[in-house]
Amino acid sequence: MGCAYSCEMQLPKVSTPEEKMEALVERIGAVFSEKVIMSFYPFREHFKVAMTRKDGRSGAVPAAALAVLDNRISSLCKSLHVSSENDPLFALAMICEAARRSSFVCCENGYLIKRKVVFTPQFEAEFLGSNRQEEAYSKFKAVYIPSSEDLIVRNIEIDLEPRSYYMDTLARNLGVREGSEIMMSRTIPRAPNDARLYYAIPDIQIIPKSWETPVGVVLQGKNELVYNRRASDLLGYSVYGDAILASVGSTWKSEGKLVFADVSLSCYYRLLLGRTPEGNYKLKRDAILVSKLPNSFSSRAQWRGTLPRSLLIDFCHQHRLADPDFVLHSTNPSSDMLPIEDRKGSNGSYRCRAKIVHQDQVVEFESEHHYRNRCDAIQSAALRALFHLSKKVPTVPHHVQNVQLSPTSTSKCLSLDDRAVGCEPENGFVNGNVNSEGSSNPVDYLNKAIAAGSMVCMSYNVWLVGNGVNMKVEAHEEFEFQIGVGGIIGELESIISGMHIDAYEELLLPVDNIENILATNQETVHDLENPVIEQCSLKYCIKVLRIVEPSEDRMESALFSPPLSKQRNEFALGKIRELNAKSLVDFGCGSGSLLDVVVDQITHLECIAGVDISLKSLLRAAKSLYTKVVLQKNGDEDNYSSKLKKIVLYEGSLAQPDPRLCGFDIATCMEVVEHMDPEPLKRAGDIILGKYAPRTLILSTPNIEYNVLLQKVALDTKVSSGENRVVSSGACLNSSGHFEEPAERSSIANLSDDESNAQSIRLRNDDHRFEWTRSEFQEWANSLALRFGYTVEFSGVGGCAEDPGFATQIAIFTRDLPISASEENRPNSLKAEIDASQRFFPCYREVWKYKKEGFRK
DSSP: OOOSOOTTOOOOOOOSHHHHHHHHHHHHHHHTSHHHHHHOGGGHHHHHHHHHOOSTTTTEEEHHHHHHHOHHHHHHHHHHOGGGGTOHHHHHHHHHHHHHHOSSEEEETTTEEEESSOOOHHHHHHHHHHTOOOOOOEEEEEEEEOSSTTSOOEEEEEEEOTTOOHHHHHHHHTTOSSGGGEEEOOOOTTOGGGOEEEEEOOOEEEEOSSTTSOOEEEETTGGGOOBOHHHHHHHTSOOBSOEEEEEEEEOTTTTTOEEEEOOOHHHHHHHHHTTSHHHHHHHHHTOTTTBOOOSOOOOGGGOOSSOHHHHHHHHHHHTTOOOOEEEEEEOOOSSTTSOGGGOOSTTOOEEEEEEEEETTEEEEEEOSSOBSSHHHHHHHHHHHHHHHHHTTSOOOOOOOOOOOOOOOSSOOOOOSSOOOOOOOOBTTBOSSEEOTTSOEEOOOTTTSOOOTTOEEEEEEEEEEEETTEEEEEEEEEEEEEETTTTOBOHHHHHHHTTOOTTOEEEEEEEOOOHHHHHTSSOGGGGGSOHHHHHTOEEEEEEEEEEEEOOHHHHHHHHHOSSOHHHHHHHHHHHHHHHTTOSEEEEETOTTTHHHHHHHHSOOSOOEEEEEESOHHHHHHHHHHHHIIIIITTTTOTTSGGGGOOEEEEEEOOTTSOOGGGTTOSEEEEESOGGGSOHHHHHHHHHHIIIIIOOSEEEEEEEBGGGHHHHTTOOTTOOOOSOTTEEOOOOOEEOTTSOEEOOSSOOOSTTOOHHHHHHOOEEOSSTTOSOOBOHHHHHHHHHHHHHHTTEEEEEEEESSOSSTTOOSEEEEEEEEOSOHHHHGGGSOHHHHHHHHTTTTSOOOSEEEEEEETTEEEO
């Protein structure tokens, strides 16, 4: 039988709703043409069953198959109503309406579409002969998702009898009459073997009847429908009634033959977990119970797992959002009059904004700070976007159980302040560090902390234990992560940060998310009832394999003994003793390395304060100081800690003033300024010397001229442009607080001016915004001292004063004018801020405080 339809036909351009509906009518007719039926493989199984039926449904195909399997029909439905892209029910309603308008096909018996003119016997014989495959009794596993959350998601076995229609079989399992009464979803992103969700079609109607306005769908008897939250979370739109997740049907790849595959419960939970950015990151790392989406991006070299930009694009595709748009902003100076802090690399520095259209609004996310590498700036902006979008999508519920864990003969509950040790070896790991005599000693968590930014490689096992269960649910022979960015669960990171290479530890935690456990590859866990899992605990068995310190620490340790960090602390301690200082504030105290040294030694200090922007670092500093000044005092009044009357740790930015930090005898700012962006650095200098006005300020920063020795790079070697490169500049502050080019540039190792400016040198650490030469640092420090009535002398540690200078250059600012006299040199903006100091409230948050009579957190 001849036919006027062709699968290659070009759809006409349409604009009005009526024209779009006419195009949809025409396309549905084309699908039922003999030529399309022979060549369109995904439809073959449906038409094969349709032609073998002997009842009134002969030649009829479910409308749901047309709505989902044909991309042209899907596009036309989307043009009629945008909601049809997300919810096939809208497309189903439009297809049924189009079939009623068609002269070639008709809609009957609910949601069945068939030709008005039956197929000829010759075509039926030709089609069935070309689509012949061995008929046999078959079974495959699917996942049944009840609408009632009182019932668990479970595996079911689907029995396919010879010559049966798989849609009819699925319909019977869902409690409906036939396959035309169930809806199929589009293939679920990242689902194996093109798995789809099948569920009963609720009663629907199209509104309004006129196509001059957008089409809508009304659910009939909505009060009787039961919303399926778990299936809805999986698809991203509303599903009512029970659902089945199955992999079955004819595909392009199978050339029209019916294929099927098992779908496990783990697959369902992994798909559900992958709906969120953090869940997707866990899956990509294949460490569901251990990993987390890091809270900051330092560099590509230190990131592990799928990069944030790829995760963001995956998320947008999964949730049918437009691809994000990334806009870079370069701070590459176009004039020599720009500030020295802006000159952070041979290609300048970059910030990035990620723009996403979400819920009909354009939302922008900016990178965390400036980056020398444009790709790193993009990744940082993408990460910020991921954290925002994580809050906007449905997540699986957490089943938190406040389980009281009782120590047993083989395991104990470990906490940050009370770690049990001495357990018997179990599951290939032991708890605690066992020496050669077999005695067990606890790890010194506080005094041997792994530096933030270090890369740690560990092996681990995770066991589900308790309530008669002892089952391994996750394991990795090698798993790498970065300390200090939240890349793993916090309890694990707190313990690992105090371990050393070849150390073993065990940590017992309650089960707080059943779905994460069920998403692991351990299929036997699905044999357990959910209440049993809730009453179990997770035991993490950890062994540290390698620790790679941050690049700066590695370079410095290779050339200096003791390390530069210790030499810097000893230099500051010497000045504190020399000046008989009674009060000290450490700006950028980090984890408290300098404060630890100070309280360990005999000084005249009575009051100590530490300030840092990182709460996590401050908490580590608090634990260490608590151990030294409280736990180890033991009532000895001659002990060093008994002379300290007060220690306070504050969380805050140096670019914001707090009146509680005024009037200290000595202030330190060790290896901080190179981590700051231009404007915060300028404000910090003004605030520290102009407002806080300590008697003495000790400030240190790396000397970029020394990097060639640390990196073993010849001075005359040109380094190609790329990440972590910098060209030094001579721009600095003048006495008026403005930026200008100095008359003379510094030389690097006796090179000429032109040669020195042409050299590209690698920075010591990925998170340094810039590094100064000796002349740049001295010009910046001299201009700052001049403005606020200080004198400044220069020194350093590591190496000597001769070329190329000290590895760490240090400026010692000493106030030589009364505070009232120095006010005349302050800029007007700062004067106004200082005059208002009595009227604003403290802006720093007190994290930890110790007084001689006690302490409080």
